[in-house]
Amino acid sequence: MxxxxxxxxxxxxxxxxxxxxxxxxxxxxxxxxxxxxxxxxxxxxxxxxxxxxxxxxxxxxxTKEALYRQVVQNIFQIWLQAADIFDKADGPAEGIGAYIDAKMEISRRHPAGSKVWATEVMHGAPVIQDYLETTLLDWTKGRADVIRRWIDQGLMDPVDPDHLLYMLWATTQHYADFGHQIETLNGGAALSEDQWVAAKTSVKQIILRGIGATR
Missing domain, CATH: 1.10.10.60 (Homeodomain-like)
Incomplete structure (x- = not known):
């Protein structure tokens, strides 16, 4: 044995x-x-x-490119996992609210990964353009369909799903990509636990009220 x-x-x-x-x-x-x-x-x-x-x-x-692509794919997979509740939720308040919580927590714990993604895209995605045209495009279309369903059910105002997603990404990833700026405006200190909770609450309140989410 x-x-x-x-x-x-x-x-x-x-x-x-x-x-x-x-x-x-x-x-x-x-x-x-x-x-x-x-x-x-x-x-x-x-x-x-x-x-x-x-x-x-x-x-x-x-190769360096193989390693780079893996880093980019890793942060994207983490973001995909954050969207699980988005697909399963009964309505936008629950789904988008949980998505905001998860995305902001990722910005808190994986700021470097978010910065790698942002820098790559701002330079025209020379290494991962194929990834944007396939995986990201398919994922975005799927989430847009969920948002349209909520709109059809009268659970939120009729907003453009794509632009709502862009706003969600820009807002939540700002806390990673512009973390230094936030720390500077916070007296040179990283956000505390209480400040992170307050930030998540404020972002959810602003966005969910802005789209008229009912549940």
Whole structure:
């Protein structure tokens, strides 16, 4: 029995080490890409921040572009997960309210990832344009359909779904992309727990009242 368990244990341990290494590399890459951009970042710099040999990076991610795309896809997947309640909610107050909470919490916990995405798009999405034209486009159409259904049910005012989504993204991601500006206006300090709660409440109140969400 011992011999049969040993290979499985070694495989599990190898998988865990791989996951730990990839997580470490992606965290370092997210930081470097957010500060230096795709053009300014190097695999050596990312390796230095991760505290790993450069060869380790190339083992998991053969090129800088492959690593960059994974960083971008990771933040997008986190945003997609935040929209789960959006699809399942009975109405806009619940769905959009929960979406705002989740997106602002992501801005709080993953500011670097949001900055990488914003910088890429502001430069014309030279690396992920195909991703915008497929995955993001399909996702946006799906959420717009949900908003139209709520409008048809009389649960909110007839607003343009696309522009509502743009407003939601701009508002919630502002807390990550312009975090330094917010800290400066907050006396040089990061928002406290109470301030984050107040910010979420205010953003939800402004947007939900603005679209006439009833439930």
């Amino acid at each position: 011992a011999s049969s368990r040993a290979p499985a244990k070694r495989a599990s341990s190898k998988k865990e080490r791989r996951l730990e290494s990839e997580t470490l590399i992606l965290a370092a890459a997210e930081k470097v890409f957010s500060e230096a951009g795709f053009g300014g970042a190097t695999m050596q710099l990312i390796a230095d921040v991760a505290g790993l040999p450069k060869a380790n990076l190339h083992y998991y991610f053969p």
